[in-house]
Amino acid sequence: MTHSISGLFARSRRAGAATAAACLAVSATLAGCGGTDEEPAQPSSDRAQATQRPTPSADRNSPAPSPSPSSAADTLAELAERPCLALHDEDTGPGKLYVVFEGTEKQYKDTPKSCQWGAQGGLVDFTPHPEADLTKDKRYRDLTPRTIGGRLALLGTPSRHSEGSCIAFVSAGNGQSFQLTVVPFGEGAPGPDAPTLATNFAKAILAHLK
DSSP, rough: OOHHHHHHHHHHHHHHHHHHHHHHHHHHTTTTOOOSSOOOOOOOOHHHHHHOOOOOOOOTTSBBBBBOOOOOOSSHHHHHHHGGGGGGGSSTTTTTTTTEEEEEEEOOOOSSOEEEEEEEEEEEEEEEETTTOGOOOGGOOOHHHHHHETEEEEESSSTTTTOEEEEEEEEEEEEEEEEEEEOOTTTTOOSOHHHHHHHHHHHHHHHHHH
């Protein structure tokens, strides 16, 4: 991987810009609550029952949303081909990650496949790196080391111009890792902050990996 943190984030942010406005409109109707690094945010039950998870509007320039997982993808090598299988149905409900937009697979020139979800709190991009453990990459040594799900992770802000956003590299063992980039919907939007959202997604993904 030869891209800088700011370059990775810029690509993710451009990809999510059009979706963010629509997500924000939906997000404003969801029950707001605080999140922690240890557990996903818990929305109020009355709003959770009344709120239906929308799907992205049709757009000829937008990738089609990926279907719900029909088969398991238990390794990063498999997720590199089908990244939207990183989450299972039981991960996405209001009591868990509160995904409001189903995963959409994306790929840009000379970059790995990724999947983007819209969750309460922001847009989340997941990129598997089955051939590299980026937590050992010296380019990212200024990020903050943490432990998530028993694995080393590096978290930080992608650039000085992206305050409130978060990028995370999470080791998956055996020389592998994955990347999460979180772009929040904006000040005052309900849901956990970007580092908490990245942590919650990382825990869910790690729980399914073999």
